[in-house]
Amino acid sequence: DKSLVWFRRDLRVLDHAALYQALAGSRQVFCVFVFDKDILNLLPRQDRRVEFIHACATELDVELRKFGGGLIVRHASAAQEIPALAAALGVNAVFANRDYEPQAIERDLAVATRLKADGRAFVDFKDQVIFEKDEVTSQSGKPYSVFTPYKNAWLKKLALLADSGSDSPLHSYFIDSFGARLAPCGAAAMPSLSELGFEKTNLESLHIPTGISGARKLLDDFLSRIDAYDVTRDYPSLKGPSYLSTHLRFGTISIRYLVKFAYDIVRMKNSPGASVWLSELIWRDFYFMILHAHPYVAERAFKPAYDQICWESGAAAEKLFAAWCEGKTGYPLVDAAMAQLNTTGYMHNRLRMIAACFLIKDLGIDWRWGERYFSEKLNDFDMAANNGGWQWAASSGCDAQPYFRIFNPVTQSIKFDPEGKFIRRYLPQLGKLSNKTIHAPWLAPSSELRAAGIELGNDYPAPLVLHEAARERTLARYAVVKAAS
């Protein structure tokens, strides 16, 4: 009747399925977070996410202490440390919330096997999603492969269950009545960032609120804007979205709480903003479901025919890719987007779509290269959403989008950043160009460029490719898909 709760991507106390279940069923509950060497050793020594997690774990410890408990913190290989700690504490079971990434599933299986060999249980719970892969399926019981029918079935199921008390997928887990069962854990022993082998990044100067309190702050702020979300979310220069993705990634706020929040607004009043935002949260569940049901997508195209595509390769491709990574493509909105990613670890959703499409369909680079770069840079990197987003952009994913839809980076720029406000924020060297020419400086009259103090190729790159010609190459490249299907 002693148990250990293993916190992973769920760094909160309130509405935490595993913590609640452990407290409900055990006399004494220990809590642990492992800075997992199997993951951390692969990262660069400066990584905003490690700093973010560090701040969140510190706050989690404070919150657990309010209930008389505390967080045991380890810097080790989690797969080895968890069974060892469970044995040292003499617990009967380890409780955790389920993770759907292939490597995490493998790790959890290894941990469960070792625990079992010692006569201990590994008990896991749904917590990260509203519905797991087998809960929303087509009539034939198969996972959906297109979003809209999935979303309709998801909403139907939610409507059916939302008011069913403790069976509701939106039911929250309150621990107040059990708090006293948390095992005290002595003085705080949080290793410093440098003890973990990491250096400080610019996270502090970005004023990204961290921890449970940070998530709450962002949600409160978004509350005043949610009704306009359906319109504002598309313009990167506006404060449109919630900026909660990193918090959802590390679980400082529960998805149940957010869905309930949006769902209640939708039910209470006509709010297109809340209903579109709810839809984005359903995309999140959708991509978790896709990755869980089809783990091969982590390496290959969801639609196998797209694996036939022959991408650019060799030194020329490396050069194009490096220019894209550095935000030196010569297309201002793409470059501003990459500058946002490189300097803050965030990129606006519209820009993720534009930058990804540009890499794949203007530069002819394998979507997996971009996916990897985003995975290294995004604060909110999540394998399921990132892979889904990249496969969407490559048209190889589970969307109904036809393969020949190719974003035009200039028209997208004119449409979604009409006054070039976002571009000017990240590319101040283009600041003096007019609203008309800022989207494609190579088309600006030379007198305007001179007056703006810009020499193309020197102060700002000439375009790497011309979109029309690139578009033709892409149509030819993608022709193998048509031939194969």
Ligand code: FAD
């Ligand atoms: P909001 O607009 O406020 O949306 C609320 C929440 O809904 C987000 O926090 C996120 O959890 C979820 N969400 C929104 N859009 C999507 C989507 N298309 N797919 C899945 N979930 C969504 N999102 C990530 O969380 N991690 C990633 O690694 C990631 N990589 C992406 C890569 C590409 C190429 C693309 C096109 C999209 C990617 N997204 C990713 C989805 C989306 O861009 C981000 O979730 C969003 O920009 C985060 O900002 P926000 O929290 O302000 O979003």
